[in-house]
Amino acid sequence: MANADCIVIQGSNMAECHPVGYQWVVEARMRGAKVIHVDPRFTRTTANADKHVPIRAGSDIVLLGALIRGVLEQDLFFDEYVRHYTNAANLISEDYQGPEDLEGLFSGYDPTTHTYDSATWQYAQDEDGEPLVDPTLEDPRTVFQILKRHYARYTPEAVETTCGISPEDFGYLLRAVTENSGRDRTTCFAYAVGWTQHSLGAQFIRTASILQLLLGNMGRPGGGVMALRGHATIQGSTDIPTLFNLLPGYLPMPSAAIHDRFDDYVTGVGRPETQKGFWSNGNAYAVSLLKAWWGDAATKDNDFAFEYLPRINGAHGTYQTAVRMLEDGVDGFFILGQNPAVGSANGRMQRMAMSHLKWLVVRDFSLIESATWWKNGPEIESGELAPEDIDTEVFFLPAANHTEKAGSFTQTQRLVQWRFKAVDPPGQAQSELDFFHALGVKIRERLQDSDDPRDRPLLDLTWDYPLDEHGDVDVDAVIREINGFHIGGEDDGRAVDGFNELRADGSTASGCWIYAGVFAGDENRAARKKPRSEQDETALDWGWAWPANRRILYNRASADPQGLPWSERKRHVWWDADAGRWTGSDVPDFPADRAPDATFESAYGGTGSLRGDDPFIMQADGKGWLFAPSGMIDGPLPTHFEPQESTVRNPLYRQQNNPTRVTMPREDNLSAPGAGLPGSEVYPYVFTTYRLTEHHTAGGMSRWLPYLSELQPEMFCEVSPELAAEVGLEPYGWATIVSPRAAIETRVLVTKRMRPLTIAGQTIHQIGLPYHWGSGGDGAVVEGDSANDLLGVTMDPNVFIQASKSLAGAILPGRRPRGPERQDLVEKFRSEAGLTQESGNQHLSVPVEDVAASAGAGRLTEPLSQEDLEVAYGPHGTGCTCDTPMVEGADFRRAEQPSPTTHRRTDDRTGRVDILPGAEAVAEGPSGESAEGPAGETDDGGRDEAADGSADESGEEAPAETPNDEPDPTKGEHSGPGQQAHGTDQQRRSEEDD
């Protein structure tokens, strides 16, 4: 970031939530860069930026889409980059239709399942299966022309009426990013959960990726779309995941009935026949993982023990798991590095869910609220729960903190950094590594005489880590296993140098293929700490970045098609014609000797077919995807929809909300009706949740510490002077905030940093709520009501993150009622609004038959009247015909299973498939419930270090989106591992930082 000429921070409060990383923004400013903060609030980031552009929460795609439109219409894109490095010239299927044609929908929508079949989004092909292209970009079916049409309605006027941003501010932003892009200059975007935590969060990031590809800012110094991860090793806990649908290195978790055979699974990962990116070697990565886990028990004859892997048969994210608990479908639960009673959306639902468990293990530093809800929680106070009626047995185990154990942190730039143990943990506190190792040893002892085949995966695990003199697991042995080693032959036992050494024949093992090389030459390269004064700015000898120690992904794009740097100022990696190799200050992210002018006949055929100008080597076709033919559940191009509880009608399309968002219609998870519908006036204000510098997520690492607690001692809300006057709020007095889920009280900060926005003549007031406080924990220095109790659970369909940045509520002066009257107040508002389970949960705002008709007959043009709206989805939403009821006991979203064919095409990469009829028995793997338990957020990024062992399931918090400079957050059969970084539900946490 220090190399950027312009930095746009949007969807992130970087200075407050990533203060250490913000030093690079400060440095860029010192070097003359312009820093722009696009955010609903004026924050500490804004205070250190050149320009604040206030925006209505949840409208980011309109702003970014308008920038795309401006760049295209005014010919401001980086022509040579776009033509050579993106899929702009590809022709898309003749059957493709987009929101322009279908009132906001794409072709392929199934109103019964609320999902898309992406068949019509594919590249058009000739008879030989080769993609059709038009290098002139003029064919109306080219990606370039489709992009132009798609964003034609994203005008500066639309920005003003949707985002509340003036044409002057929009013009400033457009000028800033275009003047600072090109051969000689680069612009970067930074985001965090302000983009991800929406019902279409993954598409927010896609929009920025498209813009950055058009401007030529991908793979170059000072460019990219920077995903700011929530804390210390959230990146690491995605790489070696704590996610239900991923295996290490972004390999998908196999799905029941779809991946029954190893061959099917490998096809899902990637094969040379359909790929020229590095996923075509998926077979080698998967076999090496299985060899690392099951050693000699994994043989060619048994498909390398593929049968031992658990299968998923639906979404088993944190919220789905909570629902299964409520339905008594979960016996036990491990909580590590997380405090779901405070940190997860709809806290009451989380606490009630835990009361259905038979046993609960909490590992933390203190008795956090998730360990004490049964005696001191809000539901005890209200009388809804009584300790004597709760059967859950709660175990509390003390945890070691990050200074008390060795391991690695993988940070936002994919940089793996080692830290050493400084002191012994106090008392019985243990590291996660030691805990899970000991647990595994005990379980295996218990099972050693078993002849039940289901115990084989546990008994055959390579669980032979050497112990040091204190009886602790040797951490180096773990990271060495992650790195990988050779098996048999003359190299037997030698650590692999990189993932190119991995083989599919069982002669290598690697616990996480993208980390292959971190222990090359039997040296822990993550522990390299050469001072910056002794090396150049790229600092390749500080830590180790996956993959292959590359500091900028896709850095082939930092050179022009001929292999020369785009400019001296921005040189990074280039072709050395004399040596016949790529060279530069970074490790080239390209086959080292592939000449820039290398061409091959076939479009696919493995990495040997990558052309010299295919920089995006993890993509199936080597190009940056402006248009995503596969990988995105909710459409190939980002399209604006309003948040679930928006107080505004969608100004761009008749379709109001993301038609594929994951809703959870339940009595304990009610939603406001949505703009324009009766009852919506009961919840007139928008609230948004976020973090403060002074606290750490749900407070487990800060509210117990006096030095941090005194800095931000009390829960507060931030409101504008205008809203304070409208409602009658006293500065620093008390306010009660009511949502359809809960009521909380806060102190009131009246500040001009909050600003009402005018949207289509309507004044929109936004209320800011930090979410660090909770009540009932033992020994917390400060307590307060939890903002996350207000949140409902509605999720992004790609990654199952909850929407927590734009919700509807009411605010009243004064403190909330105590005891049972608290819930009475919530109930009063609900009945006034006439809420039902269907409220706000309609997927279609356009009558089903109209969509079906328009699919054949072109677009609908008549706006819907209020009557139409009510016909479409009922006065309170009750007339909806398209929502399906909860499926008993598990994945609640859909009753019908789309055909396996559809899944194979769209869902393999994410493992996001749904319950199969008659297959509700979830394949609980060796790690059982814990594998699907929410992972950590409260604490200590220290707990989730990659080297803490494969069973570590703590901490995944932050936006999982693009690891770093990644061009294109799509995933899917034809994309690469970088892409898969998105396919996680770890973004779901409301806890996550901003």
Add this chain to the structure above:
Amino acid sequence: MTTQVRRETLAEGSAVGEASMEESLTTDRLGEPTEHRSWGAQAHERKGFFTDTSICIGCKACEVACKEWNSNPQDGTYELLESSYDNTGGLGANTWRHVAFIEQDGDRIEKARESGRKLVGLGMPTVGPPTGAATTPGAAASNEDAAASGGGCSGCGPSGCGPSGGGCGSGGGAQAGTTIEADLLSGLLDGDGTTADLSNVDTTPPDTADFRWLMSSDVCKHCTHAGCLDVCPTGALFRTEFGTVVVQNDVCNGCGTCVAGCPFGVIERRDDGTINTPTDRDDRSASEMDVHDEGTANKCTLCYDRLLEGQEPACSQTCPTQSIKFGDREDMVEQAEVRVRDLHAKGLTEARLYGANPHDGVGGTGSVFLLLDEPEVYGLPPDPRVPTKDLPGMWASAGAAALGMIGVAALSFLGGRR
């Protein structure tokens, strides 16, 4: 006696002739003494901070690192202080670094910009581009002339001289001219003593002009003429070999004289009033912490213990954006001058230095600040004066009065004889 020397040099605008009295004193490039009677032979360069508030992100890591390192008691009430994001209030016995948060809207920003511009305009034709290093003595001399011709204190706003601190009103007109020159403008000069015409340099102010949120980390100033040290009756306060001012808690008897002696309100006695503070509401309770050095005066030591080990202070080491810099005081002042010049060149004329002026009422401070508004806005005194500053004058007056009385008495005798 040393004080006497200093006063004379100020009045004469030159100290060169007084060398015999000042052998142990460091002088700045104007030949002015920057140190005071507590200064002995220095084993090290004088150390100090440069706190650049223009890049402070208000993370408060300095506050926490300071308390952690020094094991200072938590001293907040665990209630909102009703002061934006500031909940620790100010420097005291336990909080040795404190971050202020100030929310301002457009007209205040313009006033700050205007007042900073005026400070520059005083005697200075234009803002110079960042062309060179520190000014030469010759440059300073011409600068001084220019400042003098600018009419003394005429540019001072209602709040005094703003950044340039204490010169205004603390002495005669001659001092005032010197004062203005030194703190604000010395960094704005070309190497050859002339100033460049910046009329064709883009000095458009930055883009957000209708609102701002100032953040600033305050700390003990480690004054050249330290009031706390001057008045300490027990010798508990001393000047270290790094030029800093430190309390020896095992010597301090808790008399509290130093508390009144500090013109910045920094030093405070650690007692029941500042620890385990009682709270208003029963759902708040102060933490129980071990309290050391209870009943004695406490303040920032500039991490004396760390300096002795060759380490930098905890606050500057932890500062993520290098808003707090630590080093030789002379270097700090130079960096500060370069920075203020850069900001002015960008049109940010609200930038000004605080504590860099060796002619203010405390002889300049070891902790130098770059501020974006007048000092009062941050809770800093615009015109800090060491309380012993007037002692020589008082002694002189008292002496004169005594002489007069003796004269009267003598006269009466003489008259009686007549």
